[in-house]
Amino acid sequence: MTEDQKDFEKLRAGLTHPRAYPHPVERVDEIETHISLVLLAGDYAYKLKKPVSLGFLDFSTLSRRRFYCDEEMRLNRRLAASIYLNVEAISGPAERPRIGGAGEAIEYAVKMRRFPQEALLDRQAPTPGLIDRLAALVARFHDAIPIAARDSGYGSRPAVIGPMRENFVHIRPRLARADQDRGDRLATWTEQRAVACGARIDARREAGRVRECHGDMHRGNIAVVDGEIVVFDAIEFNPDLRWIDTISEVAFLVMDLEEGGYARLARRFLNRYLQLGGDYDALPLLDLYKVYRAMVRAKVIAIRLGQDQVAAGESARERRALERYLALAEGFTRPTKPLLILTHGVSGSGKSWLATALLDVLDAVHVRSDIERKRLFGLSPEADSTVIGDIYTSEASQRTYARLLDVARAALNAGPHVIVDAAFLRRSQRKPFLELAAMLERPCRILSVSASAPELRQRLVARRSAGRDPSEADLDVLERQLASREPLDDAELRQAIEVDTSAQPKLEELAMRLLAGGAADDL
Numbered sequence: 329m330t331e332d333q334k335d336f337e338k339l340r341a342g343l344t345h346p347r348a349y350p351h352p353v354e355r356v357d358e359i360e361t362h363i364s365l366v367l368l369a370g371d372y373a374y375k376l377k378k379p380v381s382l383g384f385l386d387f388s389t390l391s392r393r394r395f396y397c398d399e400e401m402r403l404n405r406r407l408a409a410s411i412y413l414n415v416e417a418i419s420g421p422a423e424r425p426r427i428g429g430a431g432e433a434i435e436y437a438v439k440m441r442r443f444p445q446e447a448l449l450d451r452q453a454p455t456p457g458l459i460d461r462l463a464a465l466v467a468r469f470h471d472a473i474p475i476a477a478r479d480s481g482y483g484s485r486p487a488v489i490g491p492m493r494e495n496f497v498h499i500r501p502r503l504a505r506a507d508q509d510r511g512d513r514l515a516t517w518t519e520q521r522a523v524a525c526g527a528r529i530d531a532r533r534e535a536g537r538v539r540e541c542h543g544d545m546h547r548g549n550i551a552v553v554d555g556e557i558v559v560f561d562a563i564e565f566n567p568d569l570r571w572i573d574t575i576s577e578v579a580f581l582v583m584d585l586e587e588g589g590y591a592r593l594a595r596r597f598l599n600r601y602l603q604l605g606g607d608y609d610a611l612p613l614l615d616l617y618k619v620y621r622a623m624v625r626a627k628v629i630a631i632r633l634g635q636d637q638v639a640a641g642e643s644a645r646e647r648r649a650l651e652r653y654l655a656l657a658e659g660f661t662r663p664t665k666p667l668l669i670l671t672h673g674v675s676g677s678g679k680s681w682l683a684t685a686l687l688d689v690l691d692a693v694h695v696r697s698d699i700e701r702k703r704l705f706g707l708s709p710e711a712d713s714t715v716i717g718d719i720y721t722s723e724a725s726q727r728t729y730a731r732l733l734d735v736a737r738a739a740l741n742a743g744p745h746v747i748v749d750a751a752f753l754r755r756s757q758r759k760p761f762l763e764l765a766a767m768l769e770r771p772c773r774i775l776s777v778s779a780s781a782p783e784l785r786q787r788l789v790a791r792r793s794a795g796r797d798p799s800e801a802d803l804d805v806l807e808r809q810l811a812s813r814e815p816l817d818d819a820e821l822r823q824a825i826e827v828d829t830s831a832q833p834k835l836e837e838l839a840m841r842l843l844a845g846g847a848a849d850d851l
Contacts, residue, residue: 608738
């Protein structure tokens with residue numbers, strides 16, 4: 329232990345006394361990580377940075393710790409302004425410290441409003457509604473934060489692969505012999521995948537997708553406080569780790585939800601985020617960043633295992649967690665053969681409802697024509713398109729289907745199955761998608777969705793009355809569709825499964841039939 333670390337331990341002991349605080353405190357509890365110490369005192373929490381230098385961060389001097397406390401305030405007030413209050417100086421001596429006291433500062437702490445640990449997302453089972461709110465919050469955040477300057481180097485290929493390599497530097501010495509081969513496979517896959525994705529990494533940087541993100545967005549850094557979602561503990565210590573592609577941030581939370589056993593909610597978060605922001609071009613990078621983020625968590629564990637104060641029982645638990653993240657990451661590297669699923673049916677038949685419901689039982693990306701059409705015209709999903717004129721012209725529809733084709737192409741190169749949710753009432757609309765699947769050697773299925781005429785009309789009237797759905801089809805649109813739709817031809821029928829949504833379909837059975845690909849009875 330260095331002299332600075334010894335001094336920090338003296339200060340730590342001194343801060344366990346209630347007299348160190350300028351407000352009522354009955355007892356002081358601690359939360360410790362490999363780089364920080366959080367003291368829970370009364371209504372507040374004080375976060376101190378440990379005097380450590382770990383390569384990817386340097387808190388070795390008091391001036392550095394003060395600077396990074398200020399940075400932590402700046403960055404975290406973006407998503408957690410209600411709990412980040414200010415930076416407090418701590419006066420000495422270390423044995424009898426005083427937060428906010430007079431005299432020369434011997435240390436600094438970030439002062440936060442305290443909240444119960446049960447508010448953390450990793451201490452509760454997240455609900456679909458909460459995940460939808462979180463996806464909307466993250467999408468808005470990513471849309472508003474600064475874009476990296478082109479000459480900054482942030483988000484470049486070296487900036488992307490560097491932290492990935494560094495993860496393995498920390499992890500390898502802590503791997504059991506049985507896990508060494510797995511670690512080597514993951515390192516090799518990471519190098520190869522990063523090279524294969526190099527052009528896309530460059531293109532996204534040029535397109536402004538590298539931004540000043542949170543950098544450490546996982547369930548342990550998200551809480552629900554008085555009904556408000558707060559995302560805290562953004563990375564302040566290394567700008568390279570927060571000036572990143574937004575999909576890297578999304579991948580962290582998706583990976584973390586999957587690790588926690590919430591794969592269905594991970595899909596929901598991803599789909600909601602993509603529908604709000606439209607960043608489907610990021611999908612081919614998703615697995616690369618999911619592996620990276622799993623290795624980030626493994627690195628944190630490896631660093632903790634290397635610290636002197638880890639007890640034997642805790643060490644065993646941490647090693648099991650390290651092995652779990654390795655296995656999770658390796659699962660992301662396994663090749664897949666995604667399925668292209670096209671919906672087919674008139675307005676009100678239940679296409680979007682069915683596509684959304686299938687996400688509960690099928691690892692898929694759902695792209696919806698109603699949303700993408702509005703995006704092409706700069707409208708939000710719920711916006712009334714009549715404010716800008718007619719967005720349902722023949723030309724607008726051609727642009728919409730072209731956009732859907734581009735999304736399908738990117739998504740089919742990424743891994744999950746792809747559900748393209750559109751009417752597809754004309755063969756000319758279906759043909760390019762069938763040709764794309766054939767060219768990429770991906771299986772294609774057509775979900776031909778129907779309901780009785782009275783049911784169709786009733787649904788459209790109810791949907792228009794509610795005014796909450798991206799679709800703006802009315803009864804006139806329905807009548808035109810019914811009169812002009814082109815039925816599936818023989819070749820298309822061989823790839824089709826008919827679903828009558830007048831009754832509740834059996835989703836698990838439908839998913840199995842989609843994946844099996846053989847002829848199916850009507851559902």
